[in-house]
Amino acid sequence: MLTPPASFTIYVATQPVDFRKGADGLALLAKETLGHDPMKGAAVVFRAKRADRVKIVVWDGTGLVMYWKRLDGSGFKWPPIVAGVMRMNAAQLSALLAGMDWTRMHAPRIQQPKALA
Numbered sequence: 001m002l003t004p005p006a007s008f009t010i011y012v013a014t015q016p017v018d019f020r021k022g023a024d025g026l027a028l029l030a031k032e033t034l035g036h037d038p039m040k041g042a043a044v045v046f047r048a049k050r051a052d053r054v055k056i057v058v059w060d061g062t063g064l065v066m067y068w069k070r071l072d073g074s075g076f077k078w079p080p081i082v083a084g085v086m087r088m089n090a091a092q093l094s095a096l097l098a099g100m101d102w103t104r105m106h107a108p109r110i111q112q113p114k115a116l117a
Helices: 023-034 090-097
Strands: 009-013 042-047 053-059 064-070 085-088
Touching: 009 023, 009 090, 023 042, 023 053, 023 064, 042 090, 053 090, 085 090
Parallel strands: 009 042
Antiparallel strands: 009 085, 042 053, 053 064
């Protein structure tokens, strides 16, 4: 299981991509089409036309990493297919990869303190 740090910036490409592409092809697609460069600390999540597959590309400090997963017997919960990209947090990514409905996960709203003592 992939467990990204909470501080990770994670983007989801909302349109399906050609899953014959490897890590370099997806990183280039993320940079040129989506405007988010995996080589600069962003993890980019891609979906296939079939909703049961996901690929993630990210630079880990020593090399480009591509994570690939296929769910057996079901599909991932994806946002509507539209042009563009959306952002998710580490907990939502973990839920997505577990096959759960990550859209129901929301961070609690914490009010900022008005003043210190």
